Amino acid sequence: MISADTTLKHYFVNHEQQFDAAKLGMWLFLVTEVLLFAGMFVAYAVYRAWHPEVFLQASELLDWRLGALNTIVLLASSFTVALSIHFVQKGENRKVLVLLLLTLLCAAIFMVVKYFEYTDKFSHGIVLGAGFDPHGIIDGKDYSKYNVPYAAQFFSIYFVMTGIHGVHVLVGMGIFGWLATRVARGHFSPQWYTPVELTGLYWHLVDIIWIFLFPLLYLI
Amino acid sequence: MNQQSSIWLPEAASTIAGDVDALFYFILITSIILFVGVISTMVYFAWRYRRRSDADRPEPVYENKLVEASWVVFPTILVAVVFIWGFKVFLEQGIPPPNSYEINVTARKWSWTFTYPNGVVSADLHVPTNQPVKLRMTSEDVIHSFFVPAFRVKADVLNGRYSYVWFESPKQDTFIVACTEYCGTSHSDMYSRVIVQSQDEFDQWLSDNMDDGTLTPAERGQRLYTQQGCFACHSLDGSVAAGPTFLGLAGSVRNFTDGTSAEADDNYLRTSIVNPMLQIVEGYPPVMPGQYAATLSVDDIDALVAFIKEY
Amino acid sequence: MAHSHHIIPIRILTVVFVVLLALTVITVITARIDLGVLNVPLALTIATSKAILVALIFMALKYDNKVNLLAVALGVIFVVVFLALTFADTEFRGSMGITEPAIVEPVPESSGYDSP
């Protein structure tokens, strides 16, 4: 275990100050993430307000069951992350490791589901941008009927939003993998667990964004 | 209202220009008073309280709350006045009178076309005097902006939707129209003119320019050359512009950027109009719009070729 | 060394998780019933409640330094500003009697699209 002293940077007075600073920094970063997604939410809102019936219709092509499954998976991963912080604060590092690996698993499931959703759309001509040309019949829905003005905008927004969200999930998976190895090597203690805490915050934000994406894109 | 050009503003040649100018001068004069006040106080303080000894340690002076408050209140009143005034004139600028004469405007890189209710198409904007005119404007490509300095009107012209300006000019004269939204290579050549005429002259002009089907192909081509804005890039007198001049074009040998060359026969001229990106003449940018195959009839293209061959 | 961070009990975390799952089920069910104009506000309300739960409990904003809460609040406020002022344009073109550019709808393609 790394002793507390080597984790304290010289320009901080004490751990409390260092921890608070790191946390405020992370929160500010999350605020920038919120505003990054805000751009896409505004684009969504503007086009939806202009063409509500097209958006409603186009959203039928997204499978709400897969969306709901992913929502539950992400909520579960948030729960495991929150638990991992609970246990790292208590110094029960074995449980922390298990929980982080569970989180990683959830994230992986999320991405796999997303992969199937994307490839299914691609194979039926629903792509990002100029190649948009829905065709084929799936579940009794004739996709070619959805080739109407502004349906392409809906799917542009869908792909950009979920795409950037997906990138965030992938980044999160990388960090969780790295954290897990550090937990396994006993780097964290109830005195110093800042990386776990900060990653947790990041992950919850990824979850929150999905909490909004799910109803906006799949349901309403 | 028909005030002449001053050091600040061009001549005011529309009914609303006077209102805009009055507001402009009000703000200008207020600003000059404020500016002179601030700067002379600054200079005076800098001189009056100049440092006399390095050991100077003046007693601290703290701000007077009343003075600070007046600095809030006074400018607030001033900007409130200016805002409300600006708002009122803005509404005048924006709402055309119901009896306005409507003209359609098409902007493209880098020319203007004006279409009249009777189908006359022109590259210059002819309008009758003392008659409100409403322009319905749209763009074929990027954003342009219609600006007549003498009328104090301006509006962006967008692809896929209409925007409007209106004006009424009491003065018979010619005024410059400029594009004020950056639109590429020849942005600074995208001019037109507003020609304000008496109602009689205007009516005469309108009927003169009706196409009654008696024109020769070359004459029709000449008209299309103006209407379609070809002149923006292709001169008739050999002068340099974004595209090759028409002078001596027909029959000459063209060298292309891909190293090949060809003689400019009828087929070449035709292809250059309907598919301009196929072969690019050396020394010119590949910027010619590609929609002419869709927007011009076969007769129109024949007429243009006939016209080009005359030069 | 002074280092007493608030440890959130497992019981509270679990309750929040269960509530989040329940809200997900509710949002799916209500979205599949046609409530007219109410569908969108309802779904957004549920999503917002879920987000607030995650932020306050999972992210521990409730127990945390208030500066962090302030930062989040600012972020949210400016998202609203962004949306509201953009809507002041996009939703009000052609209003107030001013000759405004209206959107020119492209001619719908002759597809078999039937509106819902």
Added chain:
Amino acid sequence: MSDTSHNYLNAKKGLWSWLTTTDHKRIGILYAIACGAFFLLGGILATFVRTELGAPGETILGQDEYNQVFTLHGVVMVFLVIIPAIPGILGNFVLPLQVGANDVAFPRLNLASWYLFMAGALMAVCGWLFVGKVDTGWTFYTPYSSGASNAVLWLTSAVFVAGFASIFTGLNFIVTVHKMRAPGMTWNRLPLFTWAIYATAIVQVLATPVIGITMVLLFLEKLLHIGIFDPALGGDPVLFQHFFWFYSHPAVYIMILPAMGIISDLMGTFSRQHVSGYTFIALSSVAIAFLGFLVWGHHMFVSGQSALSSIIFSMLTFLIGIPTGIKVFNWVATMYKGSVWLKTPMLYALMFLFLFTIGGLTGIMVGVLAVDVHLHDTYFVVAHFHYVMMGGALIGLIGGLHYWWPKMTGRMYNEKAGVIAAILVFIGFNLTFFTQFFLGSKGMPRRYHDYSEFLETFPEFAALNMTSTIGSYILGVGLVMILIYALYSLVRGPRATANPWGACTLEWTHTETVPDEHNFHDTPLVTRGPYDYHLADDVFGPKKES
């Protein structure tokens, strides 16, 4: 240089030690070098633009070249000079010293910011030089940009990457100010420069992500034609303008707020007087930062946005004018019953007041709905924003660099040369840009390669443009002169004393002449306000009875 003392400059040796440094002071110097180079580039491009416009017709640049040159001028000056310069150079160097911290909160992130900035900058400049000469203007309006050459992809990516540098710098400063103030450094003892950088940082953190996503969407629009902004695909180009200005208007405050902070510190120090309206100036910086988010639509009065939004934005624009005006009054009032010392930094402070007042007042003119319809996109606007961005932000930066020069380098510059250069800059600047007010209000549109067509109606355009061009040369000579005497000072300048201006903020009173690598030997204990010259016996010696 043969420094005898141990300080941050000689603590470690070699280029590698600079490129891997996490010392906020060294990172400040890195920004200074980079921004200086880009300023030189932007300045040379500006000279090309002005030379082309000096006489009617084509002179040195063809139409396309002219469009490419002003585009790069805009991109370089806005994204690579004015936005990063003051926070990057002076914010980094001075802010931790002013709050009594030994470094910023996240030094490694700070270095990473510089690398991100450099990566973005090199992408922009190299993309322009080697991939394709973009001619969209720095505003990237669609559909022009989505139809332009693929080199636009480089420029948008560059802005995206450099944006993150800005975000992380701002984030660092906010945390530093919140968490790392020395004991006794209460909020109402923060120097006004720090207040201003803090307010700026809030804008950086909140606004920059939006330009990031805007650039991503524009990138995809260009690459894949996603139809959000391109009207030919059903998109809305005006929506792009909303996205763009949601960042780029607050960005104006990223540029001007730090300069206002510098001016506050200069007015206090060189008047040796309590800065009038301290609390007001401090809080108005924050207020301006927030109000700055509510006014972006005043760039769009003739764009085709709804009349309702034009009216709302015009009204909000005036709200922001009021705190700005009160700041100017307070700066002037600071000299009242002070002891005004007209050294070079103070000359720049007074110059700032002169130029910024013109910039601010003309800002009111273009903020008025009806008048803006006439003035929008003309040279009047060009003149207005150069008075604010150059006359405000850059003159503030130059003043600040003179002020903190002895602290950064341990050397003094030649005062006489400083005064002469300041006069040249002042004359050159006003000749260049004041003439443009006349051009603009008469109707000369901006981004014009040629104005021959106007000469028939307005023959005076030739003389006005020529005057403006000559002015720009004088301005250039003044700026080059600053560069020369600054470089000379580095080698031959006389050694500075620890506190040559008699300032009372921590960076002058509690560090070595050139600060040590870790800033403060002992954590400073702050017992007075930043402008309490009457209490500063430690600076001036015991007060004489008079």
